[in-house]
Amino acid sequence: MDRTWNNKAWFMVLPVLVLVAFSALIPLMTVVNYSVQDTFGNNQFFWAGTEWFEEILHSDRFWQAMGRNLIFSAIILAIEVPLGIFVALNMPRSGWGVPVCLVLMALPLLIPWNVVGTIWQVFGRSDIGLLGYYVNAIGIDYNYVRDPIDAWVTVIIMDIWHWTSLVVLLCYAGLVSIPEAYYQAAKIDGASRWAVFRYIQLPKMNRVLLIAVLLRFMDSFMIYTEPFVVTGGGPGNSTTFLSIDLVKIALGQFDLGPAAAMSIVYFLIVLLLSWVFYTVMTNYDAER
Amino acid sequence: MAELRDTLATARTEAEPAGAPAASANQAAVARAMRRRGDESRFWWLTPTLYIIFLMLPIYWLINMSFKTNTEIVTTMTLYPHAPTLRNYQIIFSDPSWYSGYINSITYVVMNMVISVSVALPAAYAFSRYRFLGDKHLFFWLLTNRMAPPAVFALPFFQLYSAFGLIDTHIAVALAHCLFNVPLAVWILEGFMSGVPKEIDETAYIDGYSFPRFFFKIFMPLIASGIGVAAFFCFMFSWVELLLARTLTTTDAKPIAAVMTRTVSASGMDWGLLAAAGVLTLIPGALVIWFVRNYIAKGFALGRV
Numbered sequence: 001m002d003r004t005w006n007n008k009a010w011f012m013v014l015p016v017l018v019l020v021a022f023s024a025l026i027p028l029m030t031v032v033n034y035s036v037q038d039t040f041g042n043n044q045f046f047w048a049g050t051e052w053f054e055e056i057l058h059s060d061r062f063w064q065a066m067g068r069n070l071i072f073s074a075i076i077l078a079i080e081v082p083l084g085i086f087v088a089l090n091m092p093r094s095g096w097g098v099p100v101c102l103v104l105m106a107l108p109l110l111i112p113w114n115v116v117g118t119i120w121q122v123f124g125r126s127d128i129g130l131l132g133y134y135v136n137a138i139g140i141d142y143n144y145v146r147d148p149i150d151a152w153v154t155v156i157i158m159d160i161w162h163w164t165s166l167v168v169l170l171c172y173a174g175l176v177s178i179p180e181a182y183y184q185a186a187k188i189d190g191a192s193r194w195a196v197f198r199y200i201q202l203p204k205m206n207r208v209l210l211i212a213v214l215l216r217f218m219d220s221f222m223i224y225t226e227p228f229v230v231t232g233g234g235p236g237n238s239t240t241f242l243s244i245d246l247v248k249i250a251l252g253q254f255d256l257g258p259a260a261a262m263s264i265v266y267f268l269i270v271l272l273l274s275w276v277f278y279t280v281m282t283n284y285d286a287e288r
Numbered sequence: 289m290a291e292l293r294d295t296l297a298t299a300r301t302e303a304e305p306a307g308a309p310a311a312s313a314n315q316a317a318v319a320r321a322m323r324r325r326g327d328e329s330r331f332w333w334l335t336p337t338l339y340i341i342f343l344m345l346p347i348y349w350l351i352n353m354s355f356k357t358n359t360e361i362v363t364t365m366t367l368y369p370h371a372p373t374l375r376n377y378q379i380i381f382s383d384p385s386w387y388s389g390y391i392n393s394i395t396y397v398v399m400n401m402v403i404s405v406s407v408a409l410p411a412a413y414a415f416s417r418y419r420f421l422g423d424k425h426l427f428f429w430l431l432t433n434r435m436a437p438p439a440v441f442a443l444p445f446f447q448l449y450s451a452f453g454l455i456d457t458h459i460a461v462a463l464a465h466c467l468f469n470v471p472l473a474v475w476i477l478e479g480f481m482s483g484v485p486k487e488i489d490e491t492a493y494i495d496g497y498s499f500p501r502f503f504f505k506i507f508m509p510l511i512a513s514g515i516g517v518a519a520f521f522c523f524m525f526s527w528v529e530l531l532l533a534r535t536l537t538t539t540d541a542k543p544i545a546a547v548m549t550r551t552v553s554a555s556g557m558d559w560g561l562l563a564a565a566g567v568l569t570l571i572p573g574a575l576v577i578w579f580v581r582n583y584i585a586k587g588f589a590l591g592r593v
Contacts, residue, residue: 003419012414013426015407016470023467024433027444090335097336102581103574104340107347110573112528112545115566122353123346128559130349133365161343168339169584222437225530243439247531250443263440274435278428 028267034260052261062262064237065245072241073220076159080216081209083160084167089201091172102172105165117229120158124230144231148238151231155239158226163216170212174205207284214277221270242266347570353563361559376564389544390568392458393527396541399462401522404469405477405515412477413503417486430471441467442535449536456538464536465526472525473518480514481507513583520580527573544569 038048056062091101108116124144126132135142144154178200186196224243227233233240233248240248246266250259353361354376355369364370380386414420415427445464446455454460488510492502508515534546548565577584 003417005420006418007420009414009418009420009423012410016411016430016474017426019403019407019463019466020430020433020470023445023463024436024441027441027448030444030447031440087335087339090332092333092336097333099581101336101340102584103577105343106577106581106584107570107574108343110524110528110570110577112530112569114530114545114548115569118548118562118566119346119350122559122563123349128353128361128365130345130367161346164339165343218435222435222439224437224439243437246437246439247442250439251535256443259443266437267440270435270437271432274432275428277435278431282424 031260031263031267034256035264038257048257052257053265055258056261056265061237061245062265065240065242068239069221069223069241072156072159072223073217075156076163076220077213077216079156079160080164080167081213084164084212085171085205085209087164087168088171088175089197091168093176102169105168107165108162109165111162113225114229116158116162117226120154120161120226121230124154146235148235151235151239154230155227158230159220159223162226163219166216167212170208171205174208175201178204210280210284214280218270218273218277221273350563350566353559354567356560356563358558358560373560376560377568379561380564380568385550386544386547386565389542389547392537392541393533393543393545394572396458396461396465396533396543397523397526399458400465400469400526401519403462404466404473404522405519408470408473408477408518409508409515412474412481413507415474415478416481417489430474434468434471434475436467438468438529438531442531445532446535455536456540456542458541460536461533461541461543462526464532465522465529467532468529469522469525472521476518476521477511477514480511480517484510517580517583520576520584523576524573 035052036048036050037045038051087105092098111119123129124132124142126136126143132142132144141147142150144150182200183196186200191199222243223241224247227239227241228244228247231239233244246259246262249255249262352368355372355374356366357371357373357375360366360369360371415423441464449455449460449464454463484507488506489502492506497506530543530545533543537543537546544565548562548569
């Protein structure tokens with residue numbers, strides 16, 4: 001849509017600007033402030049320059065948490081996106097099944113994140129949980145509290161359970177927006193099931209898939225509550241993702257300087273990713 | 289006036305989901321059958337069913353546990369409560385420190401919803417209708433806040449709201465959640481508003497409508513579903529967030545999700561009570577989801593499908 005040039009539109013944006021500035025800019029400035037200072041308590045601060053940043057960027061702990069986060073994001077994307085597309089393709093398109101599917105599938109998305117953690121913490125326990133009990137009963141030694149691999153599997157299955165529906169819903173919305181005529185044409189041409197998917201459905205889902213992939217990547221990159229409740233970052237440090245580590249340093253040990261420096265590095269990475277997201281999205285819009 | 293009514297009527301028909309094009313009934317039926325079943329397999333229902341079972345199992349287990357006594361939970365493995373009890377729910381509904389958690393959560397969620405949608409409405413209109421200095425940068429900046437990890441903001445929020453004396457109030461949590469909900473509401477509303485043809489605005493102005501009258505009388509009814517979806521998403525993300533809500537509250541405004549952690553006591557976990565509290569947190573979400581079921585996907589796509 002062609003929009004007219006009107007700088008007075010700024011007045012309409014002003015309330016949003018003030019509100020978000022209050023809850024984003026001021027806290028961010030506080031973080032910047034801490035990241036270049038050192039404190040010995042009693043609210044006495046000393047200039048520390050880039051010391052904290054150097055410490056963070058040279059610490060193995062930070063890079064390990066970052067690595068875990070990237071591996072986690074890669075795994076869940078590799079599972080959730082194909083699974084989501086597959087489920088969406090097989091969903092009913094009309095009749096009573098549609099609302100039932102939509103509501104039941106969206107349900108995990110509306111559960112408070114720590115309740116999601118609690119549900120899986122209980123569900124996976126080998127003494128009182130359905131999953132843990134029966135997995136152990138068929139002879140697989142499964143204990144997410146002690147074994148790092150089991151902990152990872154639990155956290156990944158939990159995330160698939162929690163968020164695959166997002167991909168399903170988005171793909172479904174893309175699929176139902178395909179006009180009937182496309183399918184008629186495919187039928188007349190005798191196109192195979194695969195050809196219909198590859199040349200009609202997939203291109204039509206492009207845009208929503210992009211949103212799905214990027215939202216899932218961002219949200220998994222800042223995951224905190226669910227793994228914290230289930231594993232608390234353990235066993236050892238095996239499921240300590242960036243957010244968990246950050247909260248540990250900031251609110252647990254109250255090391256303001258390193259925590260602030262880490263926040264900034266973390267935030268810059270997210271900013272870079274958002275920029276890529278935004279550019280890809282707007283370019284895509286321009287091409288349409 | 290008549291002209292305006294015509295444009296509105298066209299807009300409404302355009303907003304309706306596109307019906308089947310004028311093809312022969314037979315062809316349409318064939319195509320519909322293809323769409324409905326995906327492929328020619330008779331087992332198309334298998335995938336959704338299995339997937340839904342996978343989704344429901346952990347939830348079933350939670351509900352199941354909430355009706356059990358702690359002895360039954362810990363000592364035996366039962367697939368359904370053999371001695372069903374309402375004791376867990378009774379505790380929650382009779383103890384103010386429990387049920388006030390729900391009231392607190394709902395209070396700040398509703399506050400946040402109202403604030404977010406009302407400030408986002410004019411902003412989204414500005415983004416969808418006008419170009420202005422720095423509009424693209426501003427939109428991007430809003431987006432970055434949706435993507436900002438709450439963990440980064442936990443500590444500075446605590447200090448900021450302490451400085452304003454807002455700690456442990458509902459408004460503090462409502463304002464903090466605006467950080468990610470306002471950008472989201474702007475995005476969703478902008479997507480819906482861009483779907484309304486601009487001719488409607490112009491016709492209304494020609495017919496002598498003032499801006500506020502046009503906005504409330506004509507424009508808002510047209511994007512009513514968008515407002516509903518934006519409100520729903522604000523509700524949802526405020527309802528599920530805990531890190532900030534827990535950091536900013538201590539007792540008076542403590543959300544239910546934080547109260548739940550009380551079940552860990554010296555005498556061990558009160559699993560039944562924990563499960564009952566968890567089940568009760570599912571209900572508001574399940575209720576509101578019904579109202580927006582046809583628009584959920586569009587909302588997640590930020591109004592752009």
